[in-house]
Amino acid sequence: MSDAVYKGGNAPRAAAARRDIGIKKRYAAEQRFRMYGVAAIAVGLFFLAALLWSVVSNGYTAFWQTSINLDVTFAESVIDPNGERATDPNKLLTANYPKLATEALVAKLGVDPENRKLVREVGGLISNGVRTQLRDMVVSDPAIIGTTRNVWVLASGDVDSAVKGQVNLEVDESRRKVSDQQLTWIRTMEADGVLEQRFNTGLFTRGASSRPETAGMGVAIVGSLYMMMIVLLLALPIGVAASIYLEEFAPQNKLTDLIEVNINNLAAVPSIVFGLLGLAVFINFMHLPRSASLVGGLVLTLMTLPTIIIATRAALRAVPPSIRAAALGLGASRTQTVFHHVLPLAAPGILTGTIIGLAQALGETAPLLLIGMVAFVADYPTTPLDPATALPVQIYMWANEAERAFVERTSGAIMVLLLFLAVMNITAIILRRRVERRW
Amino acid sequence: MNMLTDAAVEEALDASQNSDTLKMRGEDVCVFYGEKQALFGVNLDVRENQVTALIGPSGCGKSTFLRCLNRMNDTIDIARITGKITLDGEDIYDPRIDVVELRARVGMVFQKPNPFPKSIYENIAYGPRIHGLATKKSEFDEVVEASLQKAGLFNEVKDRLHEPGTGLSGGQQQRLCIARAIAVSPEVILMDEPCSALDPIATAKVEELIDELRENYTIVIVTHSMQQAARVSQRTAMFHLGNLVEEGPTDKMFTNPDDKRTQDYITGRFG
Numbered sequence: 250m251s252d253a254v255y256k257g258g259n260a261p262r263a264a265a266a267r268r269d270i271g272i273k274k275r276y277a278a279e280q281r282f283r284m285y286g287v288a289a290i291a292v293g294l295f296f297l298a299a300l301l302w303s304v305v306s307n308g309y310t311a312f313w314q315t316s317i318n319l320d321v322t323f324a325e326s327v328i329d330p331n332g333e334r335a336t337d338p339n340k341l342l343t344a345n346y347p348k349l350a351t352e353a354l355v356a357k358l359g360v361d362p363e364n365r366k367l368v369r370e371v372g373g374l375i376s377n378g379v380r381t382q383l384r385d386m387v388v389s390d391p392a393i394i395g396t397t398r399n400v401w402v403l404a405s406g407d408v409d410s411a412v413k414g415q416v417n418l419e420v421d422e423s424r425r426k427v428s429d430q431q432l433t434w435i436r437t438m439e440a441d442g443v444l445e446q447r448f449n450t451g452l453f454t455r456g457a458s459s460r461p462e463t464a465g466m467g468v469a470i471v472g473s474l475y476m477m478m479i480v481l482l483l484a485l486p487i488g489v490a491a492s493i494y495l496e497e498f499a500p501q502n503k504l505t506d507l508i509e510v511n512i513n514n515l516a517a518v519p520s521i522v523f524g525l526l527g528l529a530v531f532i533n534f535m536h537l538p539r540s541a542s543l544v545g546g547l548v549l550t551l552m553t554l555p556t557i558i559i560a561t562r563a564a565l566r567a568v569p570p571s572i573r574a575a576a577l578g579l580g581a582s583r584t585q586t587v588f589h590h591v592l593p594l595a596a597p598g599i600l601t602g603t604i605i606g607l608a609q610a611l612g613e614t615a616p617l618l619l620i621g622m623v624a625f626v627a628d629y630p631t632t633p634l635d636p637a638t639a640l641p642v643q644i645y646m647w648a649n650e651a652e653r654a655f656v657e658r659t660s661g662a663i664m665v666l667l668l669f670l671a672v673m674n675i676t677a678i679i680l681r682r683r684v685e686r687r688w
Numbered sequence: 689m690n691m692l693t694d695a696a697v698e699e700a701l702d703a704s705q706n707s708d709t710l711k712m713r714g715e716d717v718c719v720f721y722g723e724k725q726a727l728f729g730v731n732l733d734v735r736e737n738q739v740t741a742l743i744g745p746s747g748c749g750k751s752t753f754l755r756c757l758n759r760m761n762d763t764i765d766i767a768r769i770t771g772k773i774t775l776d777g778e779d780i781y782d783p784r785i786d787v788v789e790l791r792a793r794v795g796m797v798f799q800k801p802n803p804f805p806k807s808i809y810e811n812i813a814y815g816p817r818i819h820g821l822a823t824k825k826s827e828f829d830e831v832v833e834a835s836l837q838k839a840g841l842f843n844e845v846k847d848r849l850h851e852p853g854t855g856l857s858g859g860q861q862q863r864l865c866i867a868r869a870i871a872v873s874p875e876v877i878l879m880d881e882p883c884s885a886l887d888p889i890a891t892a893k894v895e896e897l898i899d900e901l902r903e904n905y906t907i908v909i910v911t912h913s914m915q916q917a918a919r920v921s922q923r924t925a926m927f928h929l930g931n932l933v934e935e936g937p938t939d940k941m942f943t944n945p946d947d948k949r950t951q952d953y954i955t956g957r958f959g
């Protein structure tokens with residue numbers, strides 16, 4: 250009898266003990282899973298940090314460029330020795346402007362103007378970009394001929410690298426691009442405040458150049474902006490109209506199923522295929538100009554359309570059917586229902602999808618290479634029909650250059666591209682938060 | 689003599705209240721969802737200024753029939769309807785009938801309150817706006833206030849007309865939906881289980897409202913609550929497996945039904 254009592258008392262306790270083990274196991278499993286999650290995020294963050302670190306540490310110097318302050322005398326004897334500028338306007342365009350800058354610097358450094366070798370070395374300190382800089386000054390105002398002006402001119406790319414400490418001075422002078430003599434001048438000029446690093450506006454305003462110090466991504470930014478505008482103007486209305494039709498009006502049948510499958514497939518097509526398509530259709534068949542941002546925009550539109558359609562359809566589908574029923578039940582037509590009620594509620598989702606699609610298009614490189622946007626374009630495109638490049642293509646082209654100064658520009662351009670993408674994505678998030686679903 | 693007069697008076701009263709004018713009529717209505725038939729030749733009359741309750745077990749086709757009355761079934765791709773439904777003697781499935789106008793004349797209130805995610809004011813002004821019933825601000829103000837008054841909601845919301853309709857309680861939302869339906873001056877109001885998402889107090893308010901609305905509107909209501917059918921309706925129609933089992937005055941249906949299935953359903957033996 251006491252046995253029975255003992256057993257009866259023990260049975261639930263045993264069960265409780267078993268249950269305890271189960272709970273412990275479950276907690277352990279939960280803990281483990283959380284650890285995996287945290288570890289996964291940590292790995293992701295680590296790689297993100299490594300990427301950003303490598304880009305920023307390589308690229309932040311690109312935003313400063315070494316310049317030299319000169320008192321340039323616009324000597325008539327150099328610009329127009331025979332006094333022909335009144336009859337021959339080309340005279341002012343072809344004059345030997347670098348000589349003016351070299352002479353000014355020679356004077357500043359106190360070098361013997363007769364010493365050809367030293368004068369050449371002095372000339373090597375100054376970027377060849379000085380030719381256009383001084384020419385533009387003279388052409389816009391010929392009255393400055395004969396006067397002396399204080400101007401900041403760009404130092405050459407090698408000087409810039411040396412100032413930024415990117416030149417290995419251990420290497421023997423003969424295998425360096427900056428001589429010891431030039432280094433000495435740089436030091437004195439730095440000490441005198443004649444040579445300094447100034448914010449590199451040229452990086453954002455200039456076009457392509459074979460010299461790093463005068464190379465900028467202005468043309469690429471303009472090209473990318475044109476393309477974004479074309480994508481926005483074409484892909485958004487076409488994508489939204491297609492989605493509304495498919496989602497709200499089209500009957501559910503084999504044909505619409507087929508279209509649905511194809512749109513999803515299209516979203517997965519490698520972008521280079523769109524490039525080939527663009528090459529075949531827009532350039533070879535329609536004879537649109539090569540390298541034009543119009544063609545780039547059209548190709549990117551094709552690429553972005555599926556993304557926008559898929560996002561828009563998801564946004565439309567997320568609007569509760571009861572809202573449609575309410576409007577239809579009041580006697581609103583289908584079109585009124587869609588435009589008065591469904592579309593406003595789907596708008597945040599549509600905008601988010603569009604911005605993400607645009608961001609994708611902004612970073613796209615491969616299809617643009619195929620349609621010839623990988624060109625050396627020094628002049629700004631005035632219309633989308635003019636040759637242009639795009640930001641990612643510019644990065645690709647600079648990444649192929651060997652000079653140290655191009656390496657930092659590559660990273661600098663990547664930073665600018667990442668900044669654009671971040672701004673777009675943050676806009677998408679803010680829009681989504683702002684117009685959060687309200688039902 | 690005295691008795692007779694009393695009876696006569698009562699009858700006269702009854703007649704005035706339940707003027708048996710026909711408002712809508714379904715003749716041999718069959719509905720198919722794709723291959724599946726959901727209604728089998730339903731014949732049902734809806735009388736003016738009366739509340740007609742549709743009852744029956746789940747899936748028997750009450751909502752389907754209700755949706756036929758304002759052609760909401762048109763919005764379901766696979767739905768097909770045969771037979772004839774008339775409103776004031778006019779066939780509503782006639783190609784010449786404008787479905788927009790029909791839905792303005794036959795309004796609908798749904799099972800789940802579904803106000804637009806807009807202000808209370810906008811919820812009600814929307815119908816009159818799309819139907820061109822009001823154009824000036826003062827006219828809109830008027831119709832909004834009148835509709836809310838009729839729906840018994842005005843006093844509760846008069847200070848927050850421009851706050852979102854979705855911020856109201858469930859019962860208030862449902863009355864807002866009724867006000868929204870009233871705002872386009874319909875002749876018939878269809879209600880599909882309008883109280884099934886509401887608590888008893890809100891339900892009582894809506895039922896009271898239905899009883900008041902009967903004066904000006906014809907109402908068809910689907911309900912799963914026998915008590916509700918008994919409380920608010922004058923006539924009741926019993927559906928079973930897509931067939932109309934029987935139809936008649938509510939008191940008769942609940943006290944002395946002809947069909948065994950009605951009897952069983954009302955007493956809770958199936959459904």
Ligand SMILES: Nc1ncnc2c1ncn2[C@@H]1O[C@H](COP(=O)(O)OP(=O)(O)OP(=O)(O)O)[C@@H](O)[C@H]1O
Nearest residue numbers: 721726744745746747748749750751752753764766
């Ligand atoms: N959109 C639809 N597509 C396909 N079949 C449907 C659809 N709507 C209803 N049905 C079918 O038609 C039949 C009748 O449905 P209905 O909604 O009219 O029933 P009900 O009487 O309103 O039921 P409940 O009381 O549960 O609301 C059911 O068998 C249902 O499955």
Ligand SMILES: [Mg+2]
Nearest residue numbers: 750751752880
């Ligand atoms: Mg139903």
